Amino acid sequence: MELGSILHFLEDKTILITGATGFLAKILVEKILRVQPNVKKLFLLLRAADAKSATHRLQNEIIGKDLFRLLKENLGPNFNSFIAQKLTLVPGDISRPNLGLDSHSILKQQIYDQTHVIINLAATTNFDERYDISLGLNTFGVKHVINFSKKCTKLKVLVHVSTAYVCGEGEGLIMEKPYEMGVSLNGVVGLDIDAEHKLIRHNLTHLQHLGATENEIKVAMKDLGITRAKNYGWPNTYVMTKAMGEMIVEEEKGKGELGVDIVIVRPSIVTSTFKDPFPGWAEGVRTIDSLAVAYGKGKLTCFLGDLNAIVDVIPADMVVNAILVATAAHATHRANGNGIYHVTSSVRNPLRNWNLQDVGYRYFTAKPWINKDGKAVKVGKCKVLSNMDSFNRHMFLRYLLLLKGLQLANTAFCHFFQGTYLDLNRKIQIVMRLVDLYKPYLFFKGVFDDINTHMLRQAVLMDTHLFYFDPNLINWDDYFLNTHLPGVVKYIFNNNY
Secondary structure (H helix, E strand, O other): EEEEEHHHOOOOOOOEOOOOOOHHHHHHHHHHHHHOOOOOOOEEEEEOOHHHHHHHEEEEEEEEOHHHHHHHHHHHHHHHHHHHHEEEEEEOOOOOOHHHOOOOOOHHHHHHHOOOOEEOOOOOOOOOOHHHHHHHHHHHHHHHHHOOOOHOOOOEEEEEEEHHHHHHEEEEEOOOOOOOOOOOOOOOOOOOOHHHHHHHHHHHHHHHHHHOOHHHHHHHHHHHHHHHHHHHHOHHHHHHHHHHHHHHHHHHHHOOOOOOOOEEEEEEEOOOOOOOOOOOOOOOOOHHHHHHHHHHOOOOOOOOOOOOOOOOOHHHHHHHHHHHHHHHHOOOOOOOOOOOEEEEOOOOOOOOOOHHHHHHHHHHOOOOEEOOOOOOOOOOEEEOOOOHHHHHHHHHHHHHHHHHHHHHHHHOOOOHHHHHHHHHHHHHHHHHHHHHHHHHOOOOOEEEEEEEHHHHHHHHHOOOOOOOOHHHHOOOOHHHHHHHHHHHHOOOOOHHO
């Protein structure tokens, strides 16, 4: 397999991008516009009530971000006219049939008639999302995107962005293989996507009949998702619903009705940009960044996990480059294999939890966070609890004994300490739920094979400086000390906690 110019492929193409306000989608949009200004059009599908709301989201959540700084500098006074010419906003919702565009018939027809490429980035990545929302976006959303794509007359390829962790708590070498419809991770039979949808509707109807509050419904839907996921071998709602989305892709591939390739890109934990459009751009508190923020601000003194376990991270710009290369390869029929790509680092350039502990200590010791009182926050080496027994002992001695004492004091002093008791109990429950959600990744024992992705890298003969996605390019110490953590401080610290 040999690929020609990716830039040439992008020229004069019309691309529909779903989930346009998401982290990866913004980087993808910026990349295309900057490196190939002769792209014909980008349809950006985002959730909005109307065109006015969509425009507001474009300005505030996409092009208004510092991410577009270089493009603005390059175009100068022509930036706004360029954006108006290249971007078409599509107020829609992938959790609905026809992507929620039935009231926008003219725009819907334009997309049908003009689109060459669809890149589905719409998803909820919340591990603890309501089951109804997660199933609607991550599973049925995929079905709606595929059904919509069947009406796009010029379509050359459909790219679905998933996650490497659809494998659940996999061990050993995890292959780039598909997930067949209805096959669970633990061998439990009976997984049926339509039946899951009916179960959700039944539970919602029952809760509404009982007069449950909105918050009670929210909690019940979250609990249902976790219960169903664990029943079939996945650790949380997010990865189960993403896996079921992949099952729909494979089922559609088997039908052969679409007439073009459906590609699945599976990134691992996505971190700040490696170098493009500039190093260290980040947005939102992602999994490991939540730990960095808490640690740097002196709120994280202990950590649960296996220090020797591999943590698979990959910079966001490498994920975007892999998406674009896979798009070009499959659109031009120059790709081999099953069209599934792990965009990961654990095989080629493994990073371990102790590396993260070390760089965090070194960075925040050298450059301590200055709190709102103007004082530098001192950090120490984070205590690591290497197993759940150690964690449970720590929680008992540090918090649960205090909670028991408050409970007794409440009884003796007519509930004088009730507020303090309830606040501490709530915080403990939150911590325990978070540990339950993230435990599978803190002790993850798998590494992600990337043979298909490596073949894709080797096929890129032109524009290699623009479309890099080889994890061997990364020196992890340098990246975290000089790129990622400075980016987290700049773009995330001030907006959280």
